Amino acid sequence: MESSTVKAPTDAGARLRDHLARTKTGSWLDPWVKGALTALAGLIFVLLAYFLIKLFVEARPVFAAYGVLDFVFKVDWLPSQDTYGAGALVAGTVITSIVALIIGVPVAVATALFVTELAPVKLRGLISGTLELLAAVPSVVYGLWGFLFLAPKIKGIEQWFADTFSFIPFIGGEVSAANYFITGLILAIMIIPIVSAISREVMATVPADQKEAALALGATRWEMIRSTVLPYSRAGIVGGSMLGLGRALGETIAVAILIGGATSGVGDSLFSQGSTLASVIALEFQEATASPEHRAALIGAGLLLFAVTLVINAVARGYISRAESRLVRAEKDAKKAAAASAAGEAPKGPSLMSRVPRPHLPELVTSLSGRKRVDSIARGSVGFLTGVALLPLVALLAFLVIRGGGAISWDFFTTDPTGAAGAVSNANRFLGGDAAASTAGQDLGGIRSAIVGSLEVVGLAAVVVVPIGIAVAVYLVEYGQGTWFGGFVRYLVDVMTGVPSVVFGLFVYISLVVSQVGGVPFAGWKASVALGLLMLPIVINSSLPVLRLVPSALREAALALGVPRWKVILRIVLPTALPGLVTGALLAIARAAGETAPIIFTAGVATALVGDPNGPLNTLPAQIYADVTASSSAQHDRAWGAALTLVVLILLLSLVARLAQRRSRIS
């Protein structure tokens, strides 16, 4: 047997050498693929560096003229006199965001509690699905609804409130149609889905045995929630609220429609007009083309906004990861305790006690009937707040369907908006001209050019950005794991996620539109660039977890079959992750399709059907924005029709995304 196995090694060796020499494996491509993917990841750095440098350089004049502190805190933004102190804008941003948090967070936490702890199982999916629907509605539609429906409806209530509580500072006086409060209210409705979703996720991680321990001690349901669920998920709720705050700070179009646009000072009361950092950029950028100082001031406002959002998002992420690591820590503790007890050590008294949830309420409330009353009141108000959260959605959807459905006809989709209606209102809005021609009785036309333009702008952005985003995600998962460069790129992507869309719009405006790249100032492809910048971090962030879910066993199996790494990625990793990648890309596209602020900066004003992306293009969000800010009710109707169209398109995208997710082969 020994002899039979010892073959002439030279023969076999020669055969092997020959074989190795002749085998074409394609592995020579590996370093190239790795290099190319690394370069793409490096592109993120180049982009972001150029973005920051460009903004700083352009904003320098205003910082040089006023000094950073004066620019931030002085309250005199007077473009007509060329003095710029952003204090009033900062104040407006802070006021609206605080209103949004005060109203939005309790409601969002209540919905999260209701869905995870109190609601009948059948209702849970329905409510969380509905809230996700709320997240898919683009902000311009919120602005439209707030401006045309909510603001007039609640003006009376606001006036009553202002009169009754006028003794409180900052409340009282005449209620303006557009004001801080109504803006904050709409922002609250917009952040509820985010805050609620993150709170739900965190609450779902509360260990069932802790909850059962509280219930077994005789706690009522509400006492259980207070003693276990809320303390456990506090960090996550704070983190989610901060993310919501980040969203509220950067929100542009809804605010621009609702806040009025006064910049000369901070309003006297909660119910007076004002401006935020984001809204002033959207409302004034066009007139600023004439004045370099004005432009520099707007860019300064954009930088300020970016800086604040960056800090808020960083803090938020810190809180959320703390909430997640708490679970890991608890498991570690449990393991340690188990090991200690296995080793025969008696667990120390205090550490064991601290793990038991402290049901303090049963001791405070002595009679059971009193505790029961507290329980039912608390549960009732949680349910009530959930209803409050769902109410605006129902109202919004009902209005969309009724008003928008009324505007929609076959002609609506097959004709372009007439030049008069679209262009005049736009000119009015942006150019400060007084060409407010009467449009009454005139045929306004439909929204064909807006639909086609939207598809063109978003499609162009998606075609370029989705592959790049997935490639960067592939780099991060396949090559960048554990390297400093991978971690650095990952961090940059997080930074990019936090950039408010209006700042991207501003960036494209100053770097592509003002310098007339391509021979024309405004062009559809420039809007695509802005949307692409917005989509890139979303695509990367949604692709990362999907690619990480591809079991490494599959990669190893393919590698062990003698497949070069690039082919493993192309033929194994990507096909396995495909459904999830499609979902992420579609959600990014849906998000971009509803963006308004970056488009009005870049695509310009157009009404006719144009195919050429190197020229002004009409888009659905821009059309809605132009129509809602016009004065004729016929244009408002067209805005509703366009809004319904946009929402249906976005919901279709989200639906397809969901279906793709369901096809996923990796759980």
Place this chain on the structure above:
Amino acid sequence: MSTDPQTPTRDTSIADGVETPLQTPASIAADPATKAARPAVTGTGHEVTLKNVKSFYGDNMAVKGVDLEYRANQVTAMIGPSGCGKSTLLRSINRMHEEIPGARVEGEILLDGVDINATGTDVVAIRRMIGMVFQRPNPFPTMSIRENVAAGLKFNKVKDVDHDERVEWALRGAGLWDEVKDRLNAPGVGLSGGQQQRLCIARTIAIKPDVILMDEPCSALDPIATLKVEELIQELKQEFTIVLVTHNMQQAARVGDRTAFMYLGDLVEVDETSKIFTNPSDTRTEEYVSGKFS
């Protein structure tokens, strides 16, 4: 369930190894069509020689200088307690070890006298020569049974063999043909765990490597599936050199021609399986095989 009439009895194969004429499972040999597609490998066994092999994870040496010879057309079973470095050593042999960031290998690993770690050697080509079967069955979820088996051929753009014939050959070789021949286009992940593992073995032998490394191939399988895979290993050694890492000493005794015992990164002893289990030279081996520690 198919039963192969030509399954060799385990006892004889352990006792006198290559006494039986070299052949693939009889069903394949009997089929003239597949015979034509198969290059004559019979009789040209391939051996792997390790010379002072050290495997590192960063600064941590997991394999501390192993000299070992894996003989051609034999099953060498690797046993030892968890963390003794047997899986790391196995993964060093087809250079899968270096896929882990910071991992590296020192020493010489010779396949038929050729150093697989020599500079300029294509790692991908080496892995085609040295196939691997993993602990958990890992069929590609996006592919059908047929595509899974043909994956290696397709990825490597092997054009001079008929893929369908090779798929049948490999599935017969893995003892899976009768169970799946009517549903070759069904997804590979739809099979049972044991079938999936045999599918992975079929996928590995379809590209005809010289050596097959098996990393605890039965640890995720039930006893009946384990038995099937063990019988399969006995047949596969007619054509391939097999290294089997196992946690299960009974399994090593059943299928190993030779058995190597590793402890704390060192190779303690390698010898005929019967000797290892009845009369080991080293006391540590004796303690381990008699269950004194694990």
